Amino acid sequence: MSSMRNAVQRRNHKERAQPLERSKWGLLEKKKDYKLRSKDYNAKKARLKALQEKANARNPDEFYYSMTNSQRTSKGIHIVDRGNRALDNDTVKLLKTQDVGYLRVKSAIEKKAIERLEVEAALLNLDGVSTSGKKRKHTVFVESREEAREFDPVKHFDTVPELVNRAGNRLRKEQLAEIELEKQVPGENRQLNGKQKRLQKLQERKRRAKAREGKLNELVQRMKRSEELEKAERELVLQRERFGKGVGLGKPGKFSKERKK
Numbered sequence: 001m002s003s004m005r006n007a008v009q010r011r012n013h014k015e016r017a018q019p020l021e022r023s024k025w026g027l028l029e030k031k032k033d034y035k036l037r038s039k040d041y042n043a044k045k046a047r048l049k050a051l052q053e054k055a056n057a058r059n060p061d062e063f064y065y066s067m068t069n070s071q072r073t074s075k076g077i078h079i080v081d082r083g084n085r086a087l088d089n090d091t092v093k094l095l096k097t098q099d100v101g102y103l104r105v106k107s108a109i110e111k112k113a114i115e116r117l118e119v120e121a122a123l124l125n126l127d128g129v130s131t132s133g134k135k136r137k138h139t140v141f142v143e144s145r146e147e148a149r150e151f152d153p154v155k156h157f158d159t160v161p162e163l164v165n166r167a168g169n170r171l172r173k174e175q176l177a178e179i180e181l182e183k184q185v186p187g188e189n190r191q192l193n194g195k196q197k198r199l200q201k202l203q204e205r206k207r208r209a210k211a212r213e214g215k216l217n218e219l220v221q222r223m224k225r226s227e228e229l230e231k232a233e234r235e236l237v238l239q240r241e242r243f244g245k246g247v248g249l250g251k252p253g254k255f256s257k258e259r260k261k
Contacts, residue, residue, distance in 0.1 A: 089243045096240040103233040110226040117219040121212055 018028035029037075073079065087095075140156065142148050154161050158172045 093240055093243045096236050096243075100233055100236045100240065103229055103236065107226060107229040107233065110222055110229060114219060114222050114226060117215050117222065121215045121219060 015030060016028065018025070022028075140151065140153075142151060158174075
């Protein structure tokens with residue numbers, strides 16, 4: 001009979017919703033929600049009652065030796081040892097050695113990145129002006145004064161007179177010839193008037209200045225990070241050396257006897 005009752009289609013059960021005038025109080029509490037809340041409340045009430053009975057039945061003269069031997073107090077509060085054991089000196093020294101190795105690897109990575117950024121910033125500096133605003137110098141050493149008087153920078157650097165004053169990105173004649181061949185390729189972009197060329201040069205200069213500023217900002221951040229890594233490495237090395245045995249006192253010195261005149 002029960003199987004027949006379960007086989008028949010039943011009407012879907014619908015929970016009563018919260019009335020509109022009581023919607024500000026949230027969802028309507030169902031019986032299952034009330035049972036959970038009531039069970040939790042009664043459990044807490046029973047726990048508090050048990051603690052109260054234990055406190056009432058406590059003997060004020062009760063004493064154990066563990067109260068004084070295995071506990072210490074801080075401002076009247078008992079602190080129990082959790083059983084955490086301190087690491088021995090050899091283990092701590094090994095861990096600090098691994099930390100120093102990690103810091104050295106990160107410091108080497110930062111130094112390589114700094115060198116790369118310095119080269120890129122120098123290549124973007126087309127005017128030959130350093131970050132401090134001073135004109136850069138390229139010193140060339142010769143054997144005699146006559147060679148110094150007859151020295152020709154254009155011939156020495158194998159470039160054109162317009163690029164001699166550049167400290168970085170000084171192109172040689174072969175590189176300039178390759179660029180000229182690329183410019184001779186026919187196309188609409190090659191047929192530009194003087195105004196458009198000046199506009200292109202201005203845009204290119206702005207783009208290079210913006211790129212160089214970004215490289216310099218990244219360079220400053222990486223240099224600061226490298227200094228912090230070196231400082232942390234020195235601190236860890238100092239802490240590791242403190243775990244060692246030290247230099248020691250050694251034997252006192254002994255002076256050999258000499259005949260006095």
